Amino acid sequence: MSDIKATFAKPGHKALITYLTIGYPSMDTVLETVPLLASSGCDIVELGIPFSDPLADGTTIQRASHQALQHGVTPELCLKVAGKLRVKVDIPLVFMTYYNLVFNYGLDAFCKDCARAGVSGLIIPDLPPEEGTELEKISSQNGIDLIYLLAPTSTDERIDLVAARSRGFIYLVSMTGVTGSRDKLPEELESFVLRVRQRTSQPLCVGFGISTAEEAKRVAQIADGVIVGSRLIQLLEEKDALLKVRPFVQSLRDALDNRVEDNSKSRDTKRRPTM
């Protein structure tokens, strides 16, 4: 079992996943923040390798990526940062980036260097399973989970495809749109998650637009994990940011843990995918 998968093996535990862009707001932010996240109840950290054209991202992560690149962040440097974090924290580290950076680095070299740095998984929003065969093979040879995404527009056919191919967990995009805080989560979210749940036993984590403890709590009732990105980045832009990170992450953790009693039931209702 991969260490990502192990996160979801604890009965009743809802995973809290947070996202940071490496190199934003400053070069040291990630090194200082990730240990804080880990000790405040975060289960997995996504580290964003900044790309010049992040077309799945909203304004917050666009700004973060742009600034990070101005600071001189490169994929090589991100691998170094991951390696440094690996000795500081125990939780799984996952890279989130766009395919061109991985392709340019070389799939084989990138996966080997990820494994060496102790990175457990990859999330690549512009790489659907149709184009991912090669990276799947190479990443799995290196013990790295390639995590695919599903969206509310995904058909049952595509749910089955992603369920069969995703490793670690499935990333459910909460709404049609780019990353970033919204006024509210869509009403159709529950029916979307349920639709996926009925077709797979893979862990399901929901991201995009989740920014408050209330929203995290709502999502935890139906999913195995919650992903918070843009809101954390906005927090890091504030004054005395590091003092605010722990209370924020703890509030999310508390929201997820309050759900403990009902969890066992929802896990039992999962079925194997129909062939």
Next chain:
Amino acid sequence: MDNKFKLPDEQGHFGLYGGKFVPETLMPALSELESAYAQACADQTFQQQFYSLCRDYAGRPTPLYHAQKLSRKLGGAQILLKREDLLHTGAHKINNALGQGLLALKMSKHRIIAETGAGQHGVAAATVCAMLGLECVVYMGEEDVQRQSLNVFRMKLLGAQVRSISTGSRTLKDAINEAIRDWVTNVRTTHYLLGSVVGPHPYPMIVRDFQSIIGRETKEQIMASHGRLPDYIIACVGGGSNAIGIFHPFVNDLSVKFIGVEAAGRGMRNGSHAATLVAGRPGVLHGAKSYLLQDKHGQISDTKSIAPGLDYPGVGPEHSYYKDTGRATYVAVTDEEALEGFQLLATTEGIIPALESAHAVYYAAQIAPKLPTDKLIVANISGRGDKDISIAAEALGVKL
């Protein structure tokens, strides 16, 4: 007949290039577009509608004009000009806009988004939307909004909303990023009317097919006037839609040499250019694998060209395939040289080409004198130069 050029395959690949590198949210919309297009291809009524609009609304067929004075002046091969500049809205972009507008209607998507660089595709999209009764939003980089203000006003006049993009290099690349973000958000009601042979499958195929009307006409016309195929076809390449449009119907006629002319901007040496196929290497941007201008880490480079329609760090995947297989040759022409071509065509033939097309004119003028007088060169005049008058004036040091 070998089928080497009967592409893309079912997954949308042209050899190593093309494909669908997009967020999951868009994958179902691409499948929907694929099947709507397959139905349209088999539907006589749709085809007839498209051809009628091309003829009665856009003004097709466009002439293939033998530029005798220019040919004589250069003293070599005969130069023939495919006059896409004479079309309604002033460029070849209307062919594809009409086709995709009809497709959007077929899919019952009444909101259209489009990106534009020079403004030519934006104007074509806005025009077709006005005519078909569709809502239209055009994304345009801030720098292009400034240097193509005439086209911005034109789009607004046609009832479109123009959204100026101030991120990144503030040109075509960033307009496409923003259009894709809009599409991801509004995909259920919106059709993305992509203007070039770039982007995820099936766009490079669909846009090529709608633009291939240029090459089919050229073939008929030159057979009628000269009784034979041309020796060279020359077209400018940004994303590459006018070039693929005129090349593709000749792809199996191997005696016809294809030359794609990219923008060398201020020169290839200082890196301020947009010559993707000449100087780039394969990568993935805007949904497809193709040649790209990128730094050593894979970050997309800023580009520079006097012609906004060529100012793009990517290129259509089919061009990448043509380059690797040697079916086409790609060269680059600087801003200064393009301005020379611009003036040359104006003074010898009384035709002011778009600055984009002027790149092709310049290169045709370079090779014509080296060839015997019985050789035939077709240059695609993809658009007219009215939109570029103020840029040209400024570059030539004239105060208007």
